[in-house]
Amino acid sequence: MVESIMPPIIEVEGLNFYYGDFRALHDIHLKVVRNEVTALIGPSGCGKSTFLRLLNRMNELIPGTRVEGKVLLDGVDLYDPEVDVVEVRRRVGMVFQKPNPFPKSIYNNVAYGPRLHGMAGGSELDKMVEDSLKASALWDEVKDILDQSALGLSGGQQQRLCLARAIAMKPEILLMDEPTSALDPIATSRIEELVKELKKDYTVVIVTHNMQQAARVSDTTAFFYVGRLVEVGNTEMIFTRPSEEQTEQYITGRFG
């Protein structure tokens, strides 16, 4: 495979991860290319979500866990003791499987992070909220009801609101953990279209159980199996001519 000429935004080197004594990830090496969508696929329990959460230090909220190895973001190790975890999570935003808006107004959901970080106020904040809702393709649906509760939105709208909330923090990377698994097909295809759109401005890493989704939205696909990264490469190549037997078996539905 021809190596991409774009410098990687993330370089993972020799990453191991433990929940207590259980080693969930084994010696992972992976480069994530800037302004690409990278999909993480593999059967249930293979470590996709664990790996994703290591990219913004979310796993350290779980007691008894341990990380070895490096996750370099623009060349700086996220796990270096000097690095500020709050800044890491601002630069690397996340959208979860189930939409989880705050029980606040639509406006305040998006404004919450920028306010907390003193990033904007007044009309500047209004603009930030508008821009974020536009980027998540929700603005037209909510512009007249910004003061209404986010909990009144549909599941698909709530997920786009969560995306707007992440975007408002001006991240460089967006992590998505099965962002469409709770959504119907129409809401799913809107999110998929958005993901393709978002890579112009962001780098996206998405975990998905749905192989068609990985094939539709991603540039690069990484196949995980029992805590190991079996193969990573150009998405079309992974889905048509994988190098590894295990990848071939998984994508042809012979296991998992």
Ligand SMILES: Nc1ncnc2c1ncn2[C@@H]1O[C@H](COP(=O)(O)OP(=O)(O)OP(=O)(O)O)[C@@H](O)[C@H]1O
């Ligand atoms: N909080 C936790 N404590 C202990 N073990 C955990 C925890 N979270 C995950 N694991 C274990 O780590 C392994 C990897 O889990 P992970 O959720 O990362 O896999 P996954 O590929 O994302 O699975 P799925 O597709 O089902 O979400 C599994 O064996 C799982 O049981």
